[in-house]
Amino acid sequence: MILNALQRSLSYLLGAVILFSTSAGAADERPNILLILADDLGYADVGFNGSSDITTPSLDELANEGVTFSQAYVAHAFCGPSRAGLMTGRYPHKFGSQFNLPDIYMSGGVGVPESEVFVSDVLQDSNYFTGAIGKWHLGETDKYHPNNRGFDEFYGFLNGGHNYFPEDFNRRYDALRAAGRTDIPHYLLPLEHNGQRVRETEYITDALSREAVKFVTDGSKKEQPWFLYLAYNAPHTPLQAKPEDMAKFPHIKDKKRKTYAGMVYALDRGVKRVIDTLKETGQYDNTVVVFLSDNGGKLSQGANNDPLRAGKGSALEGGFRVPMFVHWPGKIKSNSHYKHPVNALDLFPTFASLAEAELPQGLELDGENLWPALQTGESARKGETFFAMRHRGDHSDTAAIRDQWKAVRVGKEPWALYDVAADPAESKDLSEEKPNLLHDLVTDANVWSWTHVQPRWFHIQKEGFLWREESMPRFHETFDLLEGKSY
Ligand code: CA
Numbered sequence: 001m002i003l004n005a006l007q008r009s010l011s012y013l014l015g016a017v018i019l020f021s022t023s024a025g026a027a028d029e030r031p032n033i034l035l036i037l038a039d040d041l042g043y044a045d046v047g048f049n050g051s052s053d054i055t056t057p058s059l060d061e062l063a064n065e066g067v068t069f070s071q072a073y074v075a076h077a078f079c080g081p082s083r084a085g086l087m088t089g090r091y092p093h094k095f096g097s098q099f100n101l102p103d104i105y106m107s108g109g110v111g112v113p114e115s116e117v118f119v120s121d122v123l124q125d126s127n128y129f130t131g132a133i134g135k136w137h138l139g140e141t142d143k144y145h146p147n148n149r150g151f152d153e154f155y156g157f158l159n160g161g162h163n164y165f166p167e168d169f170n171r172r173y174d175a176l177r178a179a180g181r182t183d184i185p186h187y188l189l190p191l192e193h194n195g196q197r198v199r200e201t202e203y204i205t206d207a208l209s210r211e212a213v214k215f216v217t218d219g220s221k222k223e224q225p226w227f228l229y230l231a232y233n234a235p236h237t238p239l240q241a242k243p244e245d246m247a248k249f250p251h252i253k254d255k256k257r258k259t260y261a262g263m264v265y266a267l268d269r270g271v272k273r274v275i276d277t278l279k280e281t282g283q284y285d286n287t288v289v290v291f292l293s294d295n296g297g298k299l300s301q302g303a304n305n306d307p308l309r310a311g312k313g314s315a316l317e318g319g320f321r322v323p324m325f326v327h328w329p330g331k332i333k334s335n336s337h338y339k340h341p342v343n344a345l346d347l348f349p350t351f352a353s354l355a356e357a358e359l360p361q362g363l364e365l366d367g368e369n370l371w372p373a374l375q376t377g378e379s380a381r382k383g384e385t386f387f388a389m390r391h392r393g394d395h396s397d398t399a400a401i402r403d404q405w406k407a408v409r410v411g412k413e414p415w416a417l418y419d420v421a422a423d424p425a426e427s428k429d430l431s432e433e434k435p436n437l438l439h440d441l442v443t444d445a446n447v448w449s450w451t452h453v454q455p456r457w458f459h460i461q462k463e464g465f466l467w468r469e470e471s472m473p474r475f476h477e478t479f480d481l482l483e484g485k486s487y
Helices: 002-025 057-065 079-088 119-125 166-178 204-220 255-280 344-354 371-376 435-449
Strands: 032-038 067-073 129-135 153-157 191-193 196-198 226-231 287-293 321-327 336-338 386-391 396-402 405-409 416-419 458-460 464-466
Touching: 032 204, 032 255, 032 344, 057 255, 057 287, 057 321, 079 119, 079 344, 119 129, 119 226, 119 344, 129 204, 153 204, 204 226, 204 255, 255 287, 287 344, 344 371, 386 435, 396 435, 405 435, 416 435
Parallel strands: 032 226, 032 287, 067 336, 129 153, 129 226
Antiparallel strands: 067 321, 153 191, 191 196, 287 321, 386 396, 396 405, 405 416, 458 464
16 A cells, blocks of 8 residues: 555656656747836937946946947837837827826826737737836726736836835825825825835835846746836936935036936946846846837936937937847847847837747737847848827927938928938938938828827827817828928
C-alpha cells in the first residue's frame, strides 16, 4: 500500500516534470514591450537630442544603445488627442476625440468611444499581461477606465495631470473634502489602483517608477510576456521638482527652467530603476523599450524645442515633433539613427506585429508597422502623407508631411512648404519653388479632413468646455483647405 502510494506520488511528480518541461520548451518568446511616455517634454530637453543644460544619463544610455529618431511625430500637438491616437492607432479626429477631455464635473462622463480598439485590447487578447501606469486622460467613468480598455493593471490618475508632492495634495484634498466640496480639482484627487483610491506618499514621478518596478517584477514571474504603458506626467505642469533633483543643475539660473530640469531628471532616475529591474530579473534582453513625448514642449513652462519653431499645440514642428528612441539589445542596432519620418500612430501596428497578434477584422489603422523598416533603414511609408490638425476658435492649423516635405498653414496665414529634414526650423518657405508639391500635399490634407467626425466634446478658451453636439462648430463640413477656408 505504501509502495502504491509512493508509486502514485512518483508518477504524479514525473507527470508534473514532463508537463513543466513541455511548457518550458514551448516558452512564450515574444518580447515584453515597455512604452514610456513623457508629457510635454521638449525636443531639445534630453541629452540624446543635444540638450546643453539638462542631463538625462539613463535615457541617453538607452538611446545610444538603440535607434534614435530625428523626425518622430505624434498624432496631435497636445495631450488628450495625442494619447487617443497612440492607444487606438488612429487619428483622434476620426472618432471625435480631437480636444482634451472636459473633467467629469462638467461633462458627466465622456471618453474615447467604446467602438475604438486600443492596442492594449489587442495585446491582452494575444495573452500579454498588460499595465498602464500614470496619466490616463481618455475617460474617467467605468466604461472608459483603463481596466476596461485592455489593461489588467492600472495605477495612476484618470485626468490630464496631477500635483507632485503628496504632502501638498493630500492636505489640500482633505481640507476641501472636510469643507464638503464635491468638485475637488483633479490635480489633488487621490491616485488609484484598479479603481481603488490609494493614499500616495511619494513624489508622483517616484511613485510611478516604483509601480513600474513592481509591474515588471510581477511580469517576470509570469509565463506570458507583458506590455507596460508607463505614462509619466512629468514634466507637465504644475512645475514641482524635488530640491535634490534641482540641485543637479547649479548652472541653470532661471527658476522655471531649473524646476523643469529637476522634473525631467526625476523621470530619468525612474527609468533607470525600471531598466535595472529588467536586468535584475533577466528580462533586459527580451524587452523592447520605446520612449517618446506626447507632444512638444511648452515654451512658457520652461521647455526647449530647439531648433524647432513654436511648441505644444502648434502645427509647426515644435508642437508635434518629439524626442524618441527604440531600444532592444541584439535586435536594434546600437548607435543607429532612423532618418525617415515616423508617427506615434505607427506604434499600434508595430507592437501588434511584435506580439504576433491578430488584429480585429475591419480595423483600419492609420500607422505603419515600423519593424521591417527599422531593420533596413528604409522608409516605412511609400509616398504616404500624414497629418496634424489643431482646431482653434475660428480656424484650424494644419500640417501635411510626406517624406521630408511639409505643407503647413498656421492661423490665417497662407500655406507654406518646407523641407523639414534639411530645415527643421521651418525657415525657408519653398511654396513658390514647388507649387505642385504644395498643392498635392494640401489636397491630401483636404481628403483626409473628410474622414473626420464632429468632436464629441469641445473646448474653447473663453467659454470653457462644451460637449453637446448641437453646440459644436461644424469642423469638417465647410472644410476647403485649397480655398484657404479651414473651418
Ligand atoms: Ca502633453
